[in-house]
Amino acid sequence: MKDTILELRGIKKYFPIQKGLLKRTVGYIKAVDHVDLFVKRNQIVGIVGESGCGKSTLARCILRLYEIDDGKIFFNGKDVTTLTKKELKSYRQKVQIVFQDPYSSLNPKLTIKSSLMDGVKQANVEKPKRIEKISELLELVGLPKDSMHKYPHQFSGGQRQRICIARALSLNPELIVCDEPVSALDVSVQAQIINLLMELKEKIGLSLIFITHDLNLVGYFCDYVYVMYMGKIVECAPTLDIFKNPHHPYTRLLLDSIPGKRKQRPDSVFINKQDSQLNTQCGFAPRCKYFSKKCENNLDLREIEKGHWVRCSLI
């Protein structure tokens, strides 16, 4: 497909569990387990799930900040899985990341100008035009020009997140991976940042991967949603489909848990049995109310409507 900007095929990232003096590997934590994911141009793709489900690991895998154990990443149709360090530079120019915590992701000893300068240099902007470019960037994210001479501690959380976004934009990326960019911010400031991201999407045709645990946000502005649980995608569909017609019990649990708009009590039964006693590959089984004999069947993502995929044996 021509309009697919990023394509992940069977991405795997296992972390070894090491024990003892000799650091023998006794098992693996399957942080990301066979994830397929597509991002179309100028689309906002949401990844939701509880903490510990592998969302952030996936984000780091996409940027190849972690070496993946298996699978392929295609960017604009080109395989980027095997790029060398040098070649990676140009890939990372086009794919940027904004982290969750704006307090720890800016160097406190650098002025905003020097924080942004690195990116501007990488983007091959000629020397005399660099300062101009930086003020343009700051303007784009809604900060006054003279803030380039200040240090991070002089800004509030929301402003720092704007700076992080400006830094990501300094390389003229085509795709930005946002790893919970607003969860550390107050609601009013969060709304400012969300508006900014929407504006950028429309103005410069950016594509976004938006990682979050806030379903209100996903419903508000993502085009396509992936629901992740224990390293696997359990359901994916266009946003409206997933909100109106959720199939996987986990998705339903998440949707029912949104405060304020609860239609029914979420059926969050926590303990069925211990993991080992359940004869199933489904990671959600210990918490699932609908667990039955059928769950022993093979588990694959299946398409149940056009564009709506579910990993559950009961459906």
Next chain:
Amino acid sequence: MENPILTVQDLTVQIKNQQDITILNNINFDLQKGETLCIVGESGCGKSFTALSIMGLLPKKAKAYGKIMFKGKNLLQLSNEELRDIRGKEISMVFQDPLTSLNPLFSIYEQLSEIFIAHGFKNKKELKTRCLKILEDVKIPDPKTKLFSYPHELSGGQRQRILIGMAVALEPDIIIADEPTTALDVTIQYEILSLFNRLKRKKGLSALYITHDLSVVSEVGDRVIIMYAGTILEQGPKESILNNPYHPYTKGLLNSIPSLEKRGSYLTPIPGFVPSAENRPKGCPFHPRCLKKQAICTKKVPDKTFVSDNHFVYCHLVK
């Protein structure tokens, strides 16, 4: 109102530095028996300071003026020893961060039993059954083994449950919860909120619930106070505040919440950010960020205006 269990009158908190910084400015409210009062505002509005002054846990540099009346006593004038008797037994608190509120070096049992011992409980055999009862109360799975585990062996949700369990262990009259679910996932948040509501009903507690999230308010609160820059801007019953807000700040907070219904249009956030305590503006504290600002707003602090029997607002625009 008839019979408040806690009354806060003209509470002002200042921090002594080279120049005095006013953190809280003339806070007035009361807490009825059995109700949940929510305090809502952005970070830096003084929500947590309100809670800390009630608990007598203000930092040394801070000085509180006014009155906090609880059972005929002014909490601000009590000595440390007297306060220690009240804390935990009559008023208790749950903090925001379950990861740092438990001591990593002591087992859950040691930390739970400490509350009972501190309040003069001596029978060792019964101590254990009491502690087990707490864990059962807050629905920790497998309480017998969990009792002797250490905080790092528990998940964030479980730790928060234990903290809530600790807070209600001695059946206090008031429980103060300072953003207890902010650090947690939505699913866990739901469980903690329903646990909180259940325990409150069962034990007939009054609660002060501090949050920045108005969607949480709809789950727990009876009445709501909207706070901004150390002052109260609006106060009223939950339904009335959520469905029929008067203050531009309350409206702004509600408009900032994204949702499926608002898809396709831009959100209308509150511009700017909360001023720091040193440079709070004159007049209405909210005027620099207010979209409907008028000349009078910059000069005069607005008066209290009642819009219904128990809903009032501080704003020049509301007549």
